[in-house]
Every structure is written in structure tokens, then in C-alpha cells.
Amino acid sequence: MTTSGARALRATAALGLAALTTSLAACGAPATSAGGGGRTLTVLAAASLTDVFEQVAADFEADHPGVTVEQSFSASSTIVQQVNEGAPADVIALAGQSSLDPLAPELRLGPPVVFTTNTLELAVPADNPAGIGGTQDLTKDGIRLVVCQPEVPCGTAARTLFEHLGISPDVASFEPDVRATLSKVELGEADVGVVYRTDVAAAGDGVAGVEIPAADNVVSSYPVLAVSGSPLAQAFIDEVMSGRGQQRLADAGFVAP
Amino acid sequence: MTGRSLTSRLALLAPAWIGVAFVVLPLLALLVRADWPHIGTHLAAPVVGESLRLSALTTSLTMVVVWTLGTPLAWILARSDHPLTAWGRALITVPLVLPPVVGGVALLMTWGRRGVLGGWLETTFGITLPFTTAAVVMAEIFVAMPFYVISVEGAMRGLDRRFDEIAATLGAGPVRTFRTVVVPMVLPGIAAGSALAWARALGEFGATITFAGSFPGRTQTAPLGVYASLERDPQAAIALSLVMLLVSVVVLGALRSRWLR
Numbered sequence A: 001m002t003t004s005g006a007r008a009l010r011a012t013a014a015l016g017l018a019a020l021t022t023s024l025a026a027c028g029a030p031a032t033s034a035g036g037g038g039r040t041l042t043v044l045a046a047a048s049l050t051d052v053f054e055q056v057a058a059d060f061e062a063d064h065p066g067v068t069v070e071q072s073f074s075a076s077s078t079i080v081q082q083v084n085e086g087a088p089a090d091v092i093a094l095a096g097q098s099s100l101d102p103l104a105p106e107l108r109l110g111p112p113v114v115f116t117t118n119t120l121e122l123a124v125p126a127d128n129p130a131g132i133g134g135t136q137d138l139t140k141d142g143i144r145l146v147v148c149q150p151e152v153p154c155g156t157a158a159r160t161l162f163e164h165l166g167i168s169p170d171v172a173s174f175e176p177d178v179r180a181t182l183s184k185v186e187l188g189e190a191d192v193g194v195v196y197r198t199d200v201a202a203a204g205d206g207v208a209g210v211e212i213p214a215a216d217n218v219v220s221s222y223p224v225l226a227v228s229g230s231p232l233a234q235a236f237i238d239e240v241m242s243g244r245g246q247q248r249l250a251d252a253g254f255v256a257p
Numbered sequence B: 001m002t003g004r005s006l007t008s009r010l011a012l013l014a015p016a017w018i019g020v021a022f023v024v025l026p027l028l029a030l031l032v033r034a035d036w037p038h039i040g041t042h043l044a045a046p047v048v049g050e051s052l053r054l055s056a057l058t059t060s061l062t063m064v065v066v067w068t069l070g071t072p073l074a075w076i077l078a079r080s081d082h083p084l085t086a087w088g089r090a091l092i093t094v095p096l097v098l099p100p101v102v103g104g105v106a107l108l109m110t111w112g113r114r115g116v117l118g119g120w121l122e123t124t125f126g127i128t129l130p131f132t133t134a135a136v137v138m139a140e141i142f143v144a145m146p147f148y149v150i151s152v153e154g155a156m157r158g159l160d161r162r163f164d165e166i167a168a169t170l171g172a173g174p175v176r177t178f179r180t181v182v183v184p185m186v187l188p189g190i191a192a193g194s195a196l197a198w199a200r201a202l203g204e205f206g207a208t209i210t211f212a213g214s215f216p217g218r219t220q221t222a223p224l225g226v227y228a229s230l231e232r233d234p235q236a237a238i239a240l241s242l243v244m245l246l247v248s249v250v251v252l253g254a255l256r257s258r259w260l261r
Helices: A003-028 A047-063 A076-084 A135-139 A153-165 A178-186 A197-206 A231-241 A243-251 B003-033 B036-043 B046-079 B084-092 B100-111 B118-125 B133-157 B161-169 B174-185 B187-203 B206-211 B222-232 B234-258
Strands: A039-046 A067-074 A091-093 A113-125 A145-148 A173-175 A192-196 A207-210 A219-226
Touching (some): A039 A076, A039 A231, A091 A231, A178 A197, A178 A207, A219 A231, A231 A243, B046 B084, B046 B187, B100 B118, B100 B133, B133 B187, B187 B222
16 A cells, blocks of 8 residues: 555545544533533424424523423424433423333433323325214225224323223224324325324314214323423423413313313 | 455455345334243234234235246246347346335225225226225235336246247247246246245335325235234244244245356
């Protein structure tokens, strides 16, 4: 190897190593850098909160200049799993109080507060090809029903609903979270999906809702709590509990606890 | 050894070993975090057996289709001088780099109930593919076939043209030449391509969950089983992951000395 070749190689190797270390260090940095100029608040929230929490975060950012709210939406059980494994988060908002059970005790920095509730509804494609008119049609022959997988809150709620109704319908697929369930209906691949009332409202024209009688329906409570010592975490929870935050939730179809 | 050459050697060795550690450590972590004293109980969890059985079935069907379609395709790509062949080769390799979930969306748009072909399939024959085991096989074929075609094409390309010419002068037609001369001579390439394609089919997740959904015993393959059980029964997820890790290591280990060079 020529000298210049060796030098180039060495330089490349050093650069590569430097790049690797910096990028790894950047990945490892906590999301809440309260001491820095711009401050970031990381919120992990249940998939059913996707649209309404984007509005709440926008309200919060407007009132707290220089603060950026970073949000990630997924199944509540996934969120708890991620936080237990060390995912950086300041606030978690979950569907279903039992979702909190697996949360590590040292992460419960604040008492969980139930900030809203939700109920189930049947989602059907706008043209309702299978003619679903109510829960009695869930056991009709040949319909394709999708629900959340039993490990996530909307799946547990769906199972409770079937118990209330005394039915065990054929399920085509157990989807990873409520929005995945909804999208199978929206695409027309499923004839009916069991989702939250608020998901049907958020879906717009592609999806129609079929009510579930209150006597059979399942009410899910949504807890929110701080999992970091960031002062912004409590401020964000206050925003959720405020009149404005509760109005946002009500507009999306959630019901005050 | 001079100090200078030692530094220069370190400049290569250090990143190389960091690279090795980066890949191997997470695999070791699976071994460390597994609940070994009760591994038998975790392996007996329904999700483990059920999803492995489904994976065995779907990947076997996938390989039958991949061999049937992929081998002639590789031969045509290897021997064709047509200018469009290069484009054909590029297109067939797209799934190698395409995010699997995009493949799933594409399959849904094609074969879904409102898909380009799926709507017609349903109205004409009453066949719907999403949420079926057939959909799992289709997703696996989509992601695995390119691995097979590329490996086998490479082997066939290295084959001396004189063999097919001699076969032709002896009176063999193209199909007979292909069957009795070409395929036997590239068997090592076929074995390597098959192993890679099979391993890819076994690991397929994104296209499957998008196109086929997740139903135990019907569409929930081993990777989907890992994902679904991670939240309820993490130790079952780890046990299932260990089985898949073992299978992957065995497949690549078997190929290591003989065919993957």
C-alpha cells in the first residue's frame, strides 16, 4: 500500500469512528435537555389519542415558547414496554388503567390521573358492503371482522364487549393497535372493526360508525402520568386537564371522567 | 513493528471490532435475558408452536413457488442479451431494498378487495386474499424471490456457454438443456440462493402484517408471534426469538464453508 493510500485509509477510519461516536452519543442523549436553549418534552400516547394530542401539543407549544413537544403514538402496552426498557419519555398517556400495571415502580414519578374516558363503536366502510346494522351482525356468516390484538387495551375492551354480548365471533385479524384496525376498515379490506368511538370520528368520510348500546358497551379510562422529573411534564398534564384540553377531548368524542 | 504501522493497524482493527461487537452483542443479549431454567415452559407457550408451524408451512410453499418461477427467470436473465434484460433484473431486485411494509401496501393495492386485481378476483371467483394463509405466502414470495433469483443468476452466468452449445448440437432442446445440464451444474448456487430466500421468508414481518394481518394459526407467523407476545409474555417472545436465531445461525453456518464465498 502506498503511503498516501494508507493515510487516506487512516483518515477515513478516524472519520468513521468519530462519526459513529458522535451519532451514538446523540442517540444516547436524553430527550429532555432542560438546561439547553430549546427544550423538548417527549410524550408517548395511546394510538387512539393521535389526533387530539397533536392539537393539545400545539396549544401547549403556543403557551410555552421555545418548547417542542415530541410525540409518539402506539399501543399502550408497547409504550409501557418501551418506557420500562429505558425509552426517553416525560409523559405517558394510556388507554385503559390496567395498561399501567406493568410499569416499573421507579418510573411512577407522579400519581396517574384519569383525564378522559372512551367507549367502543363498530367501524364499517362508508358504503357498508356487509350491511352491518348493529352488534347482532358481528356473528353473521362470511363477514370479515378485525379487532385489536388481546394484548392491547382496545383488544381487551373488544373481548369484554363480546363477553357482554355473549358471542364469540370469527375474527379475520388481530391488529397491533387501534389505528391499524381502523385502517383495515378504511381500506375496505374488513367489513367491520371494533374501535373506539373517537377513532370513527377521526377517520372522516371513509368510515361510518355503528353504535353499540350503552348496556353492552365498554368504558375505558385514560390515565396520564409523568415518568421524568421534567417540570414541563406536570405543565403538560395541567394542559390536558385544563378547560381547553378537556374541550379538545370533548370535540374529538371523548367523555370527561 | 514500528509505532507507525501499529497505529495504522489499530486504525483498521478498532472500527472492525466495534463493527463486530455492534452486531454480535444484541444477539448475545437475547441469550443473557432468556429465562433458561424455565425455557421449556416458555417454548411450550401456544404462540411458539403455533407460529412456528405456520412459518414452516408458509416458507415451504414459498420455496416451491420460488423454485418453479425463479429458476427459469434466473436462466433467462443470465443468458438474455436483450437490452431490456438489465431493466428486468433491476425491477426484480426492487424488493431487496424496498421497505417490507411498502411491499405490503403494494400487495394490498393489487390483491386487496378493492385492489387492482383483487376486486376482480372477488367478484369473479369469490376469492379474497387478505387475512388468509395464501396472503402470507404471497408476501413471503414477494420479499424472498429476488434473493434466490440473484444468487442463481450469478451461478448460471458463470457457466461456460459451450455446455449449452454442446447440448444443443447433441439435439437437446432448451428445456432439456436447462433441466439436464444447467440446473445440475449450478446446484450449489441453487442451494445457497434457496437458503437465503428461505431465511428471508422466515423473517418476513412488515409485508405480512400489512397484507395478511395477524391471526394465530392462520396468518401469525413466527416474527408476528414474537411481536404479539412481547407485550403479554416477553419470555415466550424471547424463546421464540431464540429458536429463530438458532435457525438463522445454522442456515448461514451450513452455507459458510461451501457456498457463500
